[in-house]
Structures are given as structure tokens and as C-alpha cells.
Ligand SMILES: Nc1ncnc2c1ncn2[C@@H]1O[C@H](COP(=O)(O)OP(=O)(O)O)[C@@H](O)[C@H]1O
């Protein structure tokens with residue numbers, strides 16, 4: 001039996017001064033699930049979160065937690081009455097309160113019960129040893145864990161997180177992300193995490209909601225969002241994208257890399273064939289000739305290395321293509337670091353191409 005979404009928002013909208021900032025956004029999140037609201041800065045992510053928290057009132061739409069309306073046309077539960085926890089980047093612990101009292105802040109019940117709950121929560125986030133310390137005695141990562149324990153203290157059904165990890169350095173961030181997820185999943189909390197970093201979203205999310213100009217343009221598991229983007233912009237949000245242009249004739253597009261299928265696309269339509277840098281293959285120049293065409297990789301085309309960068313696990317190579325002077329970027333194993341000026345042949349993994357009609 002499918003369970004009731006823990007958080008469900010339907011058709012919410014918000015304008016500021018006549019400018020639409022959030023436009024008809026709907027989402028639902030099951031208990032223990034993490035949805036990442038991913039998009040560039042300014043696309044309306046934080047405003048969406050603030051409406052769910054009740055800090056901002058939507059112009060339209062309904063918000064439900066466990067099926068109960070907390071906000072619609074005629075009604076808005078005040079923020080402090082919503083079963084919702086918040087974690088933001090600039091979470092502030094109370095500097096004059098110990099870790100224990102920070103976590104207990106706002107808790108109800110007897111002192112003994114509170115202490116037991118605090119001990120339990122701090123153990124969950126791996127901060128049991130620091131219960132009697134003060135915030136200034138903790139590292140950034142430790143403060144973050146205390147903030148998580150504090151946000152969990154009222155046992156919220158929904159946790160809203162707005163770029164909560166951006167203040168942490170890389171290594172620490174990965175560790176805290178994983179730990180935070182484990183804790184939230186174990187609690188059955190529905191999590192809506194806002195981020196502008198695709199890597200963070202793919203690492204954290206069960207589902208990504210890709211947002212652009214106030215609208216959700218695509219929703220799905222990270223694998224699907226990455227591998228079946230709805231348009232070129234969606235593809236390009238996750239990595240550099242190479243674009244090869246062509247015109248459709250008889251459901252096929254001729255390119256220097258051979259023919260590509262464009263089923264259902266009318267003749268004469270311009271299309272862009274998009275491919276990520278890691279899906280280009282390179283081969284050596286054999287006195288001006290390249291490898292023979294294959295079904296999977298099609299025809300090779302020649303380019304001259306413009307620059308090559310060693311990145312540790314891979315090399316990033318830019319080619320200027322002989323046929324039209326365009327630049328293509330390839331990400332190849334770092335055992336290869338070709339010199340600028342080297343002619344090489346490039347093939348593209350046809351099963352990894354996205355073909356999009358160019359908007360008229
Ligand atoms: N209270 C407000 N008044 C006017 N404009 C606002 C307000 N809050 C946000 N905005 C505008 O709405 C847009 C989206 O903001 P925000 O939701 O913070 O984006 P994001 O979190 O995706 O970076 C921005 O252009 C921002 O300037």
C-alpha cells in the first residue's frame with residue numbers, strides 16, 4: 001500500500017512586486033525520503049522552503065503534512081505549530097548555552113526526560129562526548145552536528161535544509177552529509193534539501209527536483225535526471241556539454257560523426273546532439289586517417305588538441321575540430337595527456353547522446 005506523503009505541496013506560487021518567483025510548484029515526499037530542490041542561484045529554492053516553513057505566505061497552493069493541510073487559501077498554521085524542522089547554512093547555536101542546553105532549547109517535559117532525549121540525540125549525531133561543551137569549543141563540523149540534533153529535538157516530520165553544508169570544507173562535508181542522511185532516514189523524516197550543487201544533490205537525494213526560473217522542470221532519481229535530461233539546459237547543469245548541430249532529413253541527422261536517429265522529428269528541424277565530455281572517445285591519427293566506423297561509436301572526426309589538463313583521475317582535453325572549428329571537450333583517463341597541437345580522432349558514444357530540437 002503506498003503510504004501518504006509526509007510532505008505534499010500542490011501548485012504553490014509566490015510573486016514579489018509583481019514578479020513571479022515561485023510558479024506552480026508541486027512536490028511530494030514520503031517518510032524517510034530525501035528530495036533535493038536543485039537549481040541555480042535565484043531560481044526560487046529558498047522562497048519555496050520559506051513557504052513550507054510558514055515564514056513566507058504563498059499566493060496560491062496547498063501544503064500538507066501527513067495529509068493534514070497546514071496551509072491553503074483560507075488557512076495557515078503558524079510556523080511554530082508546523083511539525084517541521086529547519087536547518088540553514090548560517091545555523092546559529094546559542095553561544096552562551098552548552099551543547100546540551102542548545103539541543104534542549106524548546107523541548108518540553110521533565111528535566112530528566114529532556115536530559116535523556118538530549119543524550120540520545122547527541123549520541124545519534126556522534127556528539128555524545130561533547131554534551132557539556134560550549135559552541136566556541138567546537139569545530140564547524142561539530143557545531144553542524146549539534147545544530148542537526150537541535151533541529152531533530154522536537155521530532156519534526158519534515159526537515160527543510162537550505163544549503164546546510166556549504167560552510168564546511170570538502171572532506172568534512174562528505175562525512176557530515178552521510179551521517180546526517182543516516183540519522184534523518186532512521187527517524188523517518190521527509191527531507192527537502194535545497195542546493196545549487198549537482199554533486200551534492202546526486203549524493204544526497206532519492207529524488208531530484210530540478211528548478212529553473214521558479215518552476216520545476218524535471219523530477220526523478222539522480223540516475224534518470226543525469227541520463228535522460230529534459231533539455232539541453234538540464235543536461236548542462238550537471239557537467240560541461242558538447243553540442244553538435246545538425247538538420248533532420250528522414251528522421252536522421254547527418255553529422256561529421258555519422259548519422260543520428262531523430263525519430264518523430266520533422267524534416268528540416270535543427271537539432272542539437274549533446275554529449276558529456278566523459279562519453280567522447282579518442283584514437284590516434286594514422287597518417288591522416290582515423291579508426292573505421294563502428295555501430296556504437298559511428299564515424300570518427302579529427303580535431304587538434306588545444307589544451308590538456310591533468311586532473312588526477314582524469315585528463316580534460318579540448319579539441320578544435322577540423323570540420324568546423326568548434327571546440328569539443330573530452331574527459332579521458334589520466335594516463336593520457338596529449339600535447340597541444342596533436343591531431344587525434346574523436347568518437348562519441350551514440351547511446352549517451354541526447355538529441356534536442358533547437359527551439360524556434
Ligand atoms: N522578500 C523578498 N522580496 C523581494 N524579492 C525576493 C524576496 N525573497 C526573494 N526574492 C527574490 O526572489 C528570487 C528567488 O530568490 P530565492 O528563493 O532566495 O532563490 P534561491 O534560493 O534559489 O537562490 C530572487 O530573485 C530574489 O531576489
Ligand SMILES: [Mg+2]
Pocket residue numbers: 042045046047162
Ligand atoms: Mg537560497
